[in-house]
Amino acid sequence: MAASRGVRRWIRWVLRHGAMRREVTRQAAKGDLGAHMIINPDAVRDPYPAYEQIRGQGRMVRSALTWTTVDHEITTEVLRSPDFCVGLRMPENAPGLLRALLAAGGTWPLGPAEPPSLLSIDPPDHNRIRKLVTRSFSAKAISSLRGRTEQIAAQLLADLETRAGADRRTDVISGYASLLPATVITEMLGAPVEMREKFLEWGEGGAYSLDMGLDYATFHRSERDIDALTDWMAGHFERLRREPNDSILSSLVAAYDEEEGRLTHDELLSLAMLLLAAGFETTVNLIGNGTRLLLTHPDELARLQADPALWPNAVDEVLRYDSPVQRTGRVAARDTEVCGFPVKRGALVLTHLGGANRDPDVFPDPARFDVGRAGADRHVAFSQGIHYCLGAALAKMEGEVGLRALFESYPDLRADGPAELRGTRVLRGYRTLPVRLGDARVPVDA
Secondary structure, three states: OHHHHHHHHHHHHHHHHHHHHHHHHHHHHOOOHHHHHHHOHHHHHOOHHHHHHHHHHOOOEEOOOOEEEOOHHHHHHHHHOOOEEOOOOOOOOOOHHHHHHHHHOOOOOOOOOOOOOHHHOOOOHHHHHHOOOHHHHOHHHHHHHHHHHHHHHHHHHHHHHHHHOOOOEEEHHHHHHOHHHHHHHHHHHOOOHHHHHHHHHHHHHHHHHHOOOOOHHHHHHHHHHHHHHHHHHHHHHHHHHHOOOOOHHHHHHHHHHHOOOOOOHHHHHHHHHHHHHHHHHHHHHHHHHHHHHHHHOHHHHHHHHHOHHHHHHHHHHHHHHOOOEOEEEEEEOOOEEEOOEEEOOOOEEEEEHHHHOOOOOOOOOOOOOOOOOOOHHHOOOOOOHHHOOOOHHHHHHHHHHHHHHHHHHOOOOEEOOOOEEOOOOOEOOEEEOEEEOOOOOOOOOO
C-alpha cells in the first residue's frame, strides 16, 4: 500500500514539477532569463536584479516556456482581463498517455494550486464560492477586529519580553510576526488558538505547492503537510457540527449541511484551508519584511516615530518595495492582445508582482524605500481583478498594528545576526530574523 502511494506521488511530481524542472534547468543553462527566475536560488535570495534584466529586454519578454513581464501596466491588464484565466481544463481529446498518467497519479491533495481552491478556479465557480465569505473580510468587518488585534499584539510582545531574558535576544518571526496573524485568523475561523504553531508548520509546507519545478523532497513535504491540514480540518468540521459557534467556518459548515448543492465537500474543505493559510502567510511576510526594512533604514523609522500618521502609507510602501507575493501567472483563454502584444490561446504569462512594483514609470526612484511615498498604494502586491486578495484589508490592518506596536514598544530594536529567507519563490519572507530588543519604552501590558 505504501509503495503504491509512493508511485502515485512520484507520478504527480513528474507531471507537475519533474518534467518542468528538467526543461527549466536545460533552458536556464542556455541563458533563458525566465527559466533562471524559476530555478536559480539566487533569484529567491534577491530577485530584483533579475527583474531589471527582464525590464531591459522589453515590456513583454518571450522565454522558452512563458511570457514574462515586470511592467506595471501589462501586469494590471493581464490580471484584470477576462481573456485570461488561472487554468485551462484538460481537453477531452488529450493524448491517451497523458490521460493515463493523470489517472495513475491518483488523487491530488486539496492545496492552493489545485481546484477547487479559489486561487485555481475561474468564474462562475470562483464567484459562487468567494461570495460566501466576502462579507467577513469587508472593510467594516476588519475595522471591528482592530481592537482585538492590538490586544493580541500587546500580549505577544509581553511574551516576547519574557522569552528574551537578560540578553534581550529573540527571533521576531517565530516569537511575534508569525503568531500575530495566526492568532487573529484562528480566532476568526473558530479554530483552537493552541493549534497556531502547527498551522504555521503545515502552512509553510503547503506554500511550496505554489512554486514550479520543485525537487521531489520538497514536493513530498508539501503534499504531506497539505494532507495533514486536510485531515485536521475534516475533524474540525465534525466538532463544529456538534458545537456550532459564530465563526466563519461554523457558518460555512452549516451552509454545506443545510443547503445541498451550495458547496461540495471538496469546495468546503479547500475554502476553509485557504482561508486559514492565506490568513497568515502573506501577513507573516509583510510584518517580517517590514521589520527588516525599518531596521536597515533607520532614517525612515525615525520619520515614522516622529509622525505616526505615516504608518498606513508605510505598510503600502513595504508591500511595494518587498512584496510578500512575488509572482502569479495567467493563461490566455483565447487569442488576445495585451498593450499591443499578441498572445496566443493557451500561452502562460508570468506577471512578476515584485518587479511591477518597481516600475519606474509608476514609482519614481523605485529602488528607494520611502515611507512617505506618494502613490505607494498603486502597488499590485495583492494582485488585481477577480482574484484580488480576499484578505488584503486584514493583512494591511495587521501589518500596521503589528509593526507599529513592535517599534513603539522597542524603539531601539536592532538586528542581531543574519536573517534567513524562506525557500519559496512565489512567497517572499523570512524564516528567522534575530533581533535584540533594547529597552522597552513603556511596560508592555497583557
